Amino acid sequence: MSLHILDLVQNSLEAKASKVSLNVVEDLAGDLLVITVRDNGRGMSEGEAKSVVDPFVTSRHTRRVGLGLPLIDMYTKLCDGRLEIQSQQGNGTTVKAVFRYSHFDRPPLGDMVGTIRTIVIANPSLDFNYCHAVGTQSFSLSTREIVEALGDVPLSFPDVIVWLGEYLKNNLARLYGGVTDEND
Amino acid sequence: MKTIEDLKRLREKVEAQTKLRYETGTRIIVGMGTCGIAAGARDVMSAILAEIARRKLEDVTVSQTGCIGMCEKEVLVDVVRQGEPRITYGKVTPLNVATIIAEHVVNGRIVEEMIVGKMD
Numbered sequence: 001m002s003l004h005i006l007d008l009v010q011n012s013l014e015a016k017a018s019k020v021s022l023n024v025v026e027d028l029a030g031d032l033l034v035i036t037v038r039d040n041g042r043g044m045s046e047g048e049a050k051s052v053v054d055p056f057v058t059s060r061h062t063r064r065v066g067l068g069l070p071l072i073d074m075y076t077k078l079c080d081g082r083l084e085i086q087s088q089q090g091n092g093t094t095v096k097a098v099f100r101y102s103h104f105d106r107p108p109l110g111d112m113v114g115t116i117r118t119i120v121i122a123n124p125s126l127d128f129n130y131c132h133a134v135g136t137q138s139f140s141l142s143t144r145e146i147v148e149a150l151g152d153v154p155l156s157f158p159d160v161i162v163w164l165g166e167y168l169k170n171n172l173a174r175l176y177g178g179v180t181d182e183n184d
Numbered sequence: 185m186k187t188i189e190d191l192k193r194l195r196e197k198v199e200a201q202t203k204l205r206y207e208t209g210t211r212i213i214v215g216m217g218t219c220g221i222a223a224g225a226r227d228v229m230s231a232i233l234a235e236i237a238r239r240k241l242e243d244v245t246v247s248q249t250g251c252i253g254m255c256e257k258e259v260l261v262d263v264v265r266q267g268e269p270r271i272t273y274g275k276v277t278p279l280n281v282a283t284i285i286a287e288h289v290v291n292g293r294i295v296e297e298m299i300v301g302k303m304d
């Protein structure tokens with residue numbers, strides 16, 4: 001699932017977003033997993049937003065078939081969930097994927113540390129916000145906060161790479177009660 | 185437990201030690217379209233970050249890009265050394281990363297057998 005999240009964020013980047021928010025909610029009481037990616041990119045028209053789950057719709061010219069959204073759509077349906085796309089031309093896009101948390105076919109979240117670390121370090125000028133909740137615990141991180149603390153030190157600085165990996169690992173472990181990650 | 189405060193201390197340490205010169209450094213760009221991700225781009229990126237950290241390469245920056253239409257050659261990794269042509273490597277796996285970094289990024293020797301493109 002963490003790979004689909006990376007894929008959604010890449011869509012936002014391709015839509016020229018300067019700001020992307022990622023929310024992951026593991027609602028244990030409601031038995032739901034909700035992943036929301038919101039961006040301020042170029043957005044889509046209503047028709048476009050409706051048709052993007054059709055694998056033969058893509059705005060790219062280099063390849064005929066888009067894979068990203070149709071695949072995620074399929075997974076949500078498989079897991080008693082749904083994919084909602086809200087978008088307005090020129091006004092950004094919100095993609096929300098809902099899954100039944102305990103569904104047998106729901107893919108595990110997987111390597112969230114790898115996904116978040118990639119997004120943060122490979123996009124230093126993106127205003128990226130990540131919020132992850134598990135039950136009543138939550139964790140949030142913003143690229144801006146990190147960049148402000150770092151001043152002129154780049155995000156790809158060796159010690160920063162190590163720090164970010166550890167920071168994410170510590171905080172995600174805390175979300176899961178400090179014990180082993182259910183998704184490993 | 186790591187905190188944001190660690191970064192402020194790191195910043196003071198770095199500012200005291202060196203004059204940062206990362207603008208003059210090498211850029212590494214990883215293809216992260218769906219095709220790249222499906223072919224393992226995130227793990228390649230993680231391997232690149234690990235290698236930068238291990239070798240303490242302070243003047244390398246990384247970025248991501250979308251699909252450029254060579255999906256069958258993903259994972260694509262571009263290396264741009266300051267003032268040199270942009271070299272595109274194809275079918276990169278986490279196992280190739282150490283070689284590309286040691287040879288090309290650190291020593292400036294292009295890894296010919298993995299190249300799929302060259303651009304000025």
Ligand SMILES: Nc1ncnc2c1ncn2[C@@H]1O[C@H](COP(=O)(O)OP(=O)(O)OP(=O)(O)O)[C@@H](O)[C@H]1O
Pocket residue numbers: 011012015039041042043044052057058059060065066067068069070092093217218219251
């Ligand atoms: N966040 C977004 N903002 C604006 N348009 C979007 C966004 N996400 C998707 N789209 C539109 O929906 C289309 C389909 O997206 P999808 O991820 O399924 O395929 P793709 O990005 O075109 O190709 P691939 O993901 O396979 O590299 C995109 O081409 C784009 O036009």
Ligand SMILES: [Mg+2]
Pocket residue numbers: 007010011068069218
């Ligand atoms: Mg896409």
